Amino acid sequence: EISLKYGAGRLGKRQDADMKRFRDNRLGAFIHWGLYAIPGGEWNGEMYGGAAEWLKAWAKVPADEWLKLMEQWNPTRFNPKAWAKMAKKMGVKYVKITTKHHEGFCLWPSKYTQYTVAQTPYKKDILGEMVKAYNDEGIDVHFYFSVLDWSHPDYRYDIKSEEDEIAFARFLEFTDNQLKELATRYPTVKDFWFDGTWDASIKKNGWWTAHVEQMLKEMLPGVTVNSRLRADDYGKRHFDSNGHLMGDYESAYERRLPDPVKDLKVTRWDWEACMTVPENQWGYHKDWSLSYVKTPLEVLERIVHAVSMGGNMVVNFGPQPDGDFRSEEKELADAVGRWMSVNGECIYGCDYAGWDKQAWGYYTRKGKEVYMVVFNSPYSRHLVVKTPKDVKITKAVVLNGKEVGVKETARNEYNVDMPAKDPGAPFVIKLQIEDNT
Numbered sequence: 001e002i003s004l005k006y007g008a009g010r011l012g013k014r015q016d017a018d019m020k021r022f023r024d025n026r027l028g029a030f031i032h033w034g035l036y037a038i039p040g041g042e043w044n045g046e047m048y049g050g051a052a053e054w055l056k057a058w059a060k061v062p063a064d065e066w067l068k069l070m071e072q073w074n075p076t077r078f079n080p081k082a083w084a085k086m087a088k089k090m091g092v093k094y095v096k097i098t099t100k101h102h103e104g105f106c107l108w109p110s111k112y113t114q115y116t117v118a119q120t121p122y123k124k125d126i127l128g129e130m131v132k133a134y135n136d137e138g139i140d141v142h143f144y145f146s147v148l149d150w151s152h153p154d155y156r157y158d159i160k161s162e163e164d165e166i167a168f169a170r171f172l173e174f175t176d177n178q179l180k181e182l183a184t185r186y187p188t189v190k191d192f193w194f195d196g197t198w199d200a201s202i203k204k205n206g207w208w209t210a211h212v213e214q215m216l217k218e219m220l221p222g223v224t225v226n227s228r229l230r231a232d233d234y235g236k237r238h239f240d241s242n243g244h245l246m247g248d249y250e251s252a253y254e255r256r257l258p259d260p261v262k263d264l265k266v267t268r269w270d271w272e273a274c275m276t277v278p279e280n281q282w283g284y285h286k287d288w289s290l291s292y293v294k295t296p297l298e299v300l301e302r303i304v305h306a307v308s309m310g311g312n313m314v315v316n317f318g319p320q321p322d323g324d325f326r327s328e329e330k331e332l333a334d335a336v337g338r339w340m341s342v343n344g345e346c347i348y349g350c351d352y353a354g355w356d357k358q359a360w361g362y363y364t365r366k367g368k369e370v371y372m373v374v375f376n377s378p379y380s381r382h383l384v385v386k387t388p389k390d391v392k393i394t395k396a397v398v399l400n401g402k403e404v405g406v407k408e409t410a411r412n413e414y415n416v417d418m419p420a421k422d423p424g425a426p427f428v429i430k431l432q433i434e435d436n437t
């Protein structure tokens with residue numbers, strides 16, 4: 001291994017109570033809310049199909065013109081308590097909120113920039129209202145923070161001159177100040193999810209990314225930080241030059257998931273995926289007909305897929321400029337919540353089972369209990385299960401249902417019966433096992 005000053009701060013999974021809580025939570029929601037919600041993908045009468053929170057870039061809008069949107073920021077229908085109840089009903093255990101996206105507009109009244117809610121008709125600390133409402137419902141709050149800041153004159157995409165060096169040093173100090181402000185004003189925050197860290201300017205300042213991780217962990221003991229913040233001495237991101245994960249969990253699975261057979265390496269570390277409901281819309285977009293919109297079942301399968309491989313899943317919501325949610329997102333939260341209310345025990349506190357994936361769906365595991373989450377019912381009416389050596393199945397019961405038959409068909413191979421009446425939706429069978437490994 002090569003010696004690194006700014007590589008991984010720790011080897012192996014964190015096992016402290018705060019990380020266990022992060023891991024056991026498993027299901028989160030993303031809230032992407034900012035000035036970009038106002039135009040909703042349309043600029044000067046032209047509709048752009050790209051991600052709505054990147055409209056400034058697609059329509060080539062200068063920062064000062066874009067930030068004039070602040071004059072329209074007044075979400076009159078924003079009801080933080082209703083937002084928190086919607087999240088609770090969906091069964092999410094945490095919510096990741098965009099404190100500041102690439103546009104540079106802050107949902108909190110930062111004293112380090114003029115581009116904040118305090119300078120809008122809304123005036124109030126909208127981030128603080130959300131943190132309180134979610135925490136009051138027992139939901140953890142995580143902060144999304146974009147290092148990339150299109151509003152700041154000292155941001156640099158690369159460092160090519162002494163002038164760049166001096167300006168970017170000012171920018172990093174500005175960013176430190178905003179992060180300290182967030183950690184001080186909202187001490188119940190449990191995680192910082194950094195984004196906008198792909199530019200050469202950041203990769204050339206791996207020391208700063210290590211400093212940010214250390215600074216936040218000193219200010220908020222137990223707080224978690226995603227791998228996407230981190231660059232090492234040589235600009236390597238997420239995993240350092242010795243292949244060790246930096247930060248507390250891998251955060252590279254954005255709108256994609258590891259393959260359940262070929263990518264089992266991810267089960268060796270903590271990771272969290274995040275996903276959009278349309279193909280690629282995080283912020284509010286007026287027209288969801290421009291791309292495929294996942295059904296609640298397709299969202300649910302991605303949640304189970306992540307947990308079956310030892311990961312968390314964060315489902316994205318892009319609130320409207322008026323502070324309400326579009327109907328598709330309300331229906332999604334309802335549908336996932338209904339399923340989680342019956343089957344949540346196969347998600348919360350569960351992990352990779354270590355059993356061979358089968359066509360009918362996914363395994364999750366909690367200690368001695370193994371769950372079969374069935375998405376595809378076989379014509380044979382039997383669910384094939386192959387157990388590891390020295391593991392036997394002793395019983396199988398449908399969650400919120402009846403026991404089903406289990407027949408050993410060969411060494412470590414079983415046919416588990418389908419429920420007598422087809423549930424007509426993904427269902428869960430809880431296995432009792434004898435594990436003599």
Ligand SMILES: C#C[C@@H]1N[C@@H](C)[C@@H](O)[C@H]1O
Nearest residue numbers: 051053054195254274282
């Ligand atoms: C690219 C990019 C960003 N990363 C996602 C989490 C969204 O914030 C998107 O704008």
